[in-house]
Amino acid sequence: MSKPTTKTPEESKPRNESYGAFVKRQFYKKRLGVLSVYFISFLVFIAVFSDFLANEKPIVAKYHGSVIFPIVKQYGVSLGITSFEKEMALASWKELQYDWAIFPPVAYSPETTDKNIFSLQERKPSANHYFGTDDIGRDVLSGIIHGSRYALAIGLVAMSIALTIGIVLGLLAGFYGGKIDILISRLIEIVITFPTFFLIITIVAMVQQGSIWLIMGLIGFTNWTSIARFVRGEVLRVRGLDFVTAATALGYSQPRVIFRHVLPNAIAPVLVSAAFGIAGAILTESALSFLGFGVPPTVVTWGSVLFRARSSSASWWLAVYPGVMIFLTVSAYNLIGDALRDATDPRLRN
Numbered sequence: 086m087s088k089p090t091t092k093t094p095e096e097s098k099p100r101n102e103s104y105g106a107f108v109k110r111q112f113y114k115k116r117l118g119v120l121s122v123y124f125i126s127f128l129v130f131i132a133v134f135s136d137f138l139a140n141e142k143p144i145v146a147k148y149h150g151s152v153i154f155p156i157v158k159q160y161g162v163s164l165g166i167t168s169f170e171k172e173m174a175l176a177s178w179k180e181l182q183y184d185w186a187i188f189p190p191v192a193y194s195p196e197t198t199d200k201n202i203f204s205l206q207e208r209k210p211s212a213n214h215y216f217g218t219d220d221i222g223r224d225v226l227s228g229i230i231h232g233s234r235y236a237l238a239i240g241l242v243a244m245s246i247a248l249t250i251g252i253v254l255g256l257l258a259g260f261y262g263g264k265i266d267i268l269i270s271r272l273i274e275i276v277i278t279f280p281t282f283f284l285i286i287t288i289v290a291m292v293q294q295g296s297i298w299l300i301m302g303l304i305g306f307t308n309w310t311s312i313a314r315f316v317r318g319e320v321l322r323v324r325g326l327d328f329v330t331a332a333t334a335l336g337y338s339q340p341r342v343i344f345r346h347v348l349p350n351a352i353a354p355v356l357v358s359a360a361f362g363i364a365g366a367i368l369t370e371s372a373l374s375f376l377g378f379g380v381p382p383t384v385v386t387w388g389s390v391l392f393r394a395r396s397s398s399a400s401w402w403l404a405v406y407p408g409v410m411i412f413l414t415v416s417a418y419n420l421i422g423d424a425l426r427d428a429t430d431p432r433l434r435n
Contacts, residue, residue, distance in 0.1 A: 108353075108425075108428045108429055109428075111427065111428035111429075112424050112425065112428040114428075115420075115423070115424035115427060115428070117423075117424070118420050118421055118423065118424025118425070119424075120420075121416075121417035121418070121420040121421045121424075122421060124413065124414075124417045125414075125417055125418070125421070128233050128236075128237065128414065129237065131230055131233045132233040132234040132236075132237050135230045135231045135233065135234055136156050136189075137156060138189055138190055138191060138230050139189055139190070139191035139193060139194065139195070139224070139226065139227035139230040139231060140156055140188075140189045140191075140192070140193075140194055141192060141193055141194045141197045142155035142156050142188075142194075143155055143156075143183070143186040143187055143188045143189075144156055144187050144188065144189060145186070145187050146181075146183045146184075146185065146186035146187065147183060147184035147185050147186070148181060148183050148184065148186075149184075150184070156189075191215070191224065191226050191227050191230065193214075193223075193224035193226075193227045194227060194231075195223060195224070195227045195228045195230075195231040195232070195385040196223065196383070196385070197223065197224065197227070198221055198222040198223055199213075199214070199218060199223075199224070200222065202218055202222045205397070205399060205400070208220070208222070208400065209402065210402055214226070216229065216402055216406050217400070217402040217403070219390065219393040219400070219403055220393055220396060220397055220400070223385070225390060225402060225403065225406055225407075226406075228385040228387075228389075228390050228407075229387065229390065229406060229407060229410055231385055232385055232386045232387045232389075232390065232407070232410075233410075235297060235370075235380070235384070235386045235387075236367050236370075236386065236387055236410075236411075236414060238297075238301070239297070239300065239301055239304070239366055239367060239370045240362075240363035240364070240366045240367045240418070241363065242301040242305065243301045243302075243304035243305040243308065243362075243363075243366040244305065244308075244359050244362045244363050244366060245305070246301070246302065246304075246305025246306060246309070247304075247306075247308045247309040247312055247362060248309075248312060248355065248359060250305075250306070250309040250312075250313070251309035251310070251311070251312025251313040251315075251316060251355075252312065252313075252316050252348075252352075252355065254269050254272075254273075254309070254313045254316075254317075255269075255312065255313040255314065255315065255316025255317040255319075255320065256316060256320055256343060256347070256348060257269060258313070258317045258320075259316065259317040259318070259319070259320025259321045259324065259351075260320050260324060260339075260343055260347060262321075266317075269313070269317075270317075273310045273313055273314060276307070276309075276310050277310050279307070281307045281308065282369065282372070284303075284307060285300075285303045285304065285307065285369070285373065285378075286373065286376070286378050288303055289303070289373065289378045289379075290378060296380070296381065297380050297381075297384055297386075300370055300373065300379060300380060301366075304366045304369055304370070305366075308362055308365065308366070311358055311362075312355055312358050312359070312362070315354050315355055315358055316351060316352075316355060319350075319351035319352075319353075319354055319355075320347055320348075320351050322351070323347050323350045323351050324347060326350075328346060329342065329346055329347060332345075332346050353429040354429065356425055356429070357422050357425045357426045357429065358422075360418050360419075360421045360422030360425055361418070361419060361422040363418050364414075364415040364416075364418035364419050364422070367411065367414055367415055367418070368411070368415055370386065370388055371386070371387055371388035371391065372388070373388065374386055374387075374388025374389045374391065374392055375388050375391045375392050375395075376392075377392060379392075387407040387410055387411050388407070388411075390403060390406075390407040391404060391407050391408060391411075
């Protein structure tokens, strides 16, 4: 009677498994990477519904016999809402005499200042302000919830700019070679020599009124070099493979060869670099805001909340809570990058 044989994971996998299915299967083996994806998804949920989680306006209320949706109204959605001239003229939405109202879990906007707070003791975390307030009475938890929008937007927009520039220049350098490759390679070397962080500080300091879009653009335009080098190296490898030679021999146009055959087979390492780049962009914006060179004072980000901690060393909550969020978010993107790097490793595939 023969003994049952156990197959290794590589032997038991489907022989006709596509590369995408292989990468997905390998990625799910990395538990920290999967947990990081869930955390980022949760962060996206908070960013999308931040107005419904932290806002001084009620989600829904009955006022003078009419049912109103104040938060929905600010998006320009009409649901039979009555005029808000009187409501908007008031100093606080809580001063209205509602028949009934349902407020968000955190009944403060990031710009709302609590005028009843005067001392350091009153600014500490309490039942009214779960994460405490800053030096001017703004709720920290509300700032963290709404700041998640800027954290995700900065990472995604900045890396979208860097990916666009890096992929285009890397494709041109790797596919055409010759003088084009030399010119782009020299450009990459020149940009790498600039101290990126100090360059951003210099440009932001020269602009009288900075903006969050300026920060995104500067981070994107100064972080494309590593992506271009990755793409160039992969295109040089893929360009000499048989399927590219066959596509060229069949008379396909160069744009079709580049975008249908070369780029899809050279893009995998770029995804890994993009995950690390998003983490770096969030960290860069936080550092800029902490130093006072980031977003305008009216924009609340995690870094700007950290900046408030500089003026009051006793307000530990201003450093701990946004610092923990920055640490968790950056770590999550780095863990996703590590998992993608391992999942796309061709040495793991037969």
